[in-house]
Amino acid sequence: MLLYLTITIIITEWRTKYRREMNTQDNIAKSKAVDSLLNFETVKYYNSEGFEVRRFEDAILKYQACELKTNASLALLNQTQNLIIGLGLLAGSLLCAYYVTVDKFQVGDYVLFGTYIVQLYTPLNWFGTYYRMIQSAFVDMESMFDLLTEEKEVKDDVNAGDLLFTEGRVDFQNVCFSYTAGKEILSEVSFTVMPGQTVALVGPSGSGKSTVIRLLFRFYDVQGGCILIDGQDISKVKQNSLRSYIGVVPQDTVLFNDNIRENIRYGRISASDQEVEEAAVAADIHHKILTFPNGYDTEVGERGLKLSGGEKQRVAIARTILKSPRIILLDEATSALDSQTERNIQASLAKVCANHTTLVVAHRLSTIINADQILVLHDGQIAEQGRHEELLAMGGLYAAMWLKQQQTPESEVSTNEQPQEPQQSD
Numbered sequence: 001m002l003l004y005l006t007i008t009i010i011i012t013e014w015r016t017k018y019r020r021e022m023n024t025q026d027n028i029a030k031s032k033a034v035d036s037l038l039n040f041e042t043v044k045y046y047n048s049e050g051f052e053v054r055r056f057e058d059a060i061l062k063y064q065a066c067e068l069k070t071n072a073s074l075a076l077l078n079q080t081q082n083l084i085i086g087l088g089l090l091a092g093s094l095l096c097a098y099y100v101t102v103d104k105f106q107v108g109d110y111v112l113f114g115t116y117i118v119q120l121y122t123p124l125n126w127f128g129t130y131y132r133m134i135q136s137a138f139v140d141m142e143s144m145f146d147l148l149t150e151e152k153e154v155k156d157d158v159n160a161g162d163l164l165f166t167e168g169r170v171d172f173q174n175v176c177f178s179y180t181a182g183k184e185i186l187s188e189v190s191f192t193v194m195p196g197q198t199v200a201l202v203g204p205s206g207s208g209k210s211t212v213i214r215l216l217f218r219f220y221d222v223q224g225g226c227i228l229i230d231g232q233d234i235s236k237v238k239q240n241s242l243r244s245y246i247g248v249v250p251q252d253t254v255l256f257n258d259n260i261r262e263n264i265r266y267g268r269i270s271a272s273d274q275e276v277e278e279a280a281v282a283a284d285i286h287h288k289i290l291t292f293p294n295g296y297d298t299e300v301g302e303r304g305l306k307l308s309g310g311e312k313q314r315v316a317i318a319r320t321i322l323k324s325p326r327i328i329l330l331d332e333a334t335s336a337l338d339s340q341t342e343r344n345i346q347a348s349l350a351k352v353c354a355n356h357t358t359l360v361v362a363h364r365l366s367t368i369i370n371a372d373q374i375l376v377l378h379d380g381q382i383a384e385q386g387r388h389e390e391l392l393a394m395g396g397l398y399a400a401m402w403l404k405q406q407q408t409p410e411s412e413v414s415t416n417e418q419p420q421e422p423q424q425s426d
């Protein structure tokens with residue numbers, strides 16, 4: 001019995017590594033499958049179906065090799081256990097038989113021995129099985145435990161209270177931030193958005209515009225300086241309360257694989273169907289939705305692939321309208337939309353942003369010429385700030401960007417109600 005228990009524990013511990021390896025390969029194979037299915041468009045653009053099949057096949061073969069080792073080691077464990085039981089039974093039986101022949105035991109004693117040994121081995125077998133199952137379950141749960149012990153990047157203070165929203169003034173005071181040590185993205189950035197004002201952030205790609213938005217939404221905590229809303233440091237208030245006042249229209253709107261109605265309702269889960277439709281009207285997408293075969297019940301597909309970029313953006317705007325936030329963060333889409341769609345989107349946005357503190361990340365300068373203040377980010381710092389005309393008059397970075405955009409055909413399409421005359425910039 002001792003031998004049985006010892007061997008069971010040793011072999012079970014030894015085969016743990018195969019089970020762990022098998023789980024890792026299983027995760028790799030599944031993530032490869034999901035990745036290539038989600039990115040099916042890219043796969044098709046580059047004719048890479050064969051490559052993806054081979055990649056998945058490789059992953060599956062590695063998984064199968066690990067599975068083989070796991071099953072083979074399980075078979076070894078079972079056979080060793082059976083061998084020990086068999087040998088024990090054989091040795092005991094031979095001994096009893098010998099004692100019967102020398103008249104030390106009766107035949108009944110031999111039968112009694114057989115009955116005892118069977119009663120002993122049944123619980124031993126159970127012990128082996130349960131020990132192995134518990135061990136495997138712990139290995140399978142390792143990834144989950146790793147996830148549970150993952151440190152949160154943004155934590156609420158123990159004494160954090162709710163944000164007391166009054167008028168919606170936003171202050172960035174000497175904000176410094178980097179995603180990775182040694183590469184500073186924002187350095188001593190300071191600016192103020194007065195209540196109800198619209199402030200636009202412009203600058204070259206990678207200058208940190210979206211990062212400003214992420215910091216205000218508190219996806220990350222700043223590493224230097226502070227961000228205040230109505231005089232309260234946002235790192236000292238509860239994330240939930242902060243986020244309840246802020247609405248974000250992101251650069252790339254990703255929708256859930258559900259119908260349009262539920263996707264819009266995501267802005268406020270408790271909203272009624274009528275409120276959803278009112279938000280869609282305000283976002284100027286209601287009529288478009290009615291032209292779809294199933295109207296509001298139309299399924300949008302994975303990540304909303306059945307909708308166009310402009311439609312997805314208007315669904316995002318409708319969601320934000322439904323949320324009715326007090327501060328609006330707008331990360332403008334980089335892709336140029338056709339003039340009519342863009343005019344519609346700008347008009348919807350103007351409705352959402354009216355009388356709300358708004359921070360806009362703009363890629364097309366024509367969309368922000370009426371902003372109360374424009375901040376030009378360069379190398380993680382605010383290089384210029386002022387209104388459109390003031391910045392043009394300065395003849396600096398902004399003026400150069402404006403001039404460049406005016407020369408490209410896409411930017412000739414001004415989305416503003418009062419188009420800016422290109423000559424002004426010269």
Ligand SMILES: Nc1ncnc2c1ncn2[C@@H]1O[C@H](COP(=O)(O)OP(=O)(O)OP(=O)(O)O)[C@@H](O)[C@H]1O
Pocket residue numbers: 179180185203204205206207208209210211212
């Ligand atoms: N999660 C992240 N981890 C590490 N670096 C990041 C992360 N997100 C962004 N960055 C880096 O931070 C820099 C600023 O990114 P950000 O998205 O703020 O730029 P942006 O000005 O909004 O650019 P774009 O106009 O192209 O959208 C970039 O160099 C980017 O590579």
